Amino acid sequence: MKIDRAIEILEALASGCSPQTGELIENDSVLNERDVIRALEKAISELERINRSTENQPQKTELNITKEEIDKTIKLFQSVEYNPTYSRLTHFFLKSKEFEFPILNSNELYGKYFGYYTKQDLHKFFKHYLIENGYSLHGKVKKERKPQPWKDIDFFQKDKFNNLTEKAIEQLKNKINEIGILKTEDLSEYIVNARVRHFRAYESWTDKEKELLEKAMEYTNDLELLSECFQRGIGSIESCGKRLIYEKKPVANNV
Incomplete structure (x- = not known):
């Protein structure tokens, strides 16, 4: 695999998108964990450094692609349900790839800048353009994250305690097993792998399960123990x- 392609894949993952389709990956995916994103960004940075050191860098090229042309192309992609990724925009303007839809290949802008700019020039240009105009690198309109004030709760960061008896732990595990699993078909590979360790990984939290967790937290804040009982990852237990x-905190009345 070429370094450029490896970078494209890692950038898609770091943006929370599928490298193949550009679709957003589920919020509870491991790819949305902060340390994983940082690791991906570090890998991208290192690959780009290697790429620069192994290629003769051309002189900086001034690009004269207009905003009107780019926006028109983005709308064209969206009309055929294509995410306007920086890679697709590059292929379109350089005519370096024939698209599945004739409406793209027959457009007057298709291949307009072939011979004028390099793939590297346009990759850098369109990455900057997408970010500056509210898109992810893979063409998705960025949505503002909703505030998550519960993240400041420090219950699990306090000194660890556990007052659950062995019998209570066994009863809790049995009650969790009785809930069962609903999400069993068309599972992605990362979910299948996650369930090797925690068989309830990426299963939606049921009201019954939340009730059991809320009760268990009256007796323990031991994430490893709760993870073992609920058969979910520590991150999922902590977040829920x-x-x-x-949500249980009383709201102060304004007097």
Whole structure:
């Protein structure tokens, strides 16, 4: 695999998108964890450094592609349900790839800048353009993240305690097993792999399960123990637990 392609794939993952389709990956995917994103960004940075050191860098090229041309092309892509990724925009203007839809290949802008700019020039240009205009690198309109005030809850960061008896732990595990699994078909590879360790990974939290977690937190804040009982990753337990605590907090009355 060429370094340019590897960088494209990593950038898609770091943006929370599928490298193949550009679709957003589920919010509870491991790819949305902060450390994973940082690791991907570090890998991208290192690959770009290697790429620069192994190629003769051309002199900086001034690009004269107009905003009108780019916006028109983005709308054209969207009309055929294509995400306007920086890679697709580059292929379009350089005519370096024939698209599935004739409406793209027959457009007057298709290949307009072939011979004028390099792939590297346009990749850099369109990455900057997409970010500056509210898109992810893979063509998705960025949505503002909703505030998550429950993340400030420090229940699990306090000194660890556990008052659950062995019998209570066993009863809790049995109750979790009784809930069962609903999400069993068309599972992605990362979910299948996650369930090797935690068989309830990426299963939607049921009201019954939340009730059991809320009750269990009256006796323990041990994430590893709760993860073992609920058969979910520590991150999932912590996120759900903090939210339950936040939603239960009394609201101060304004006098």
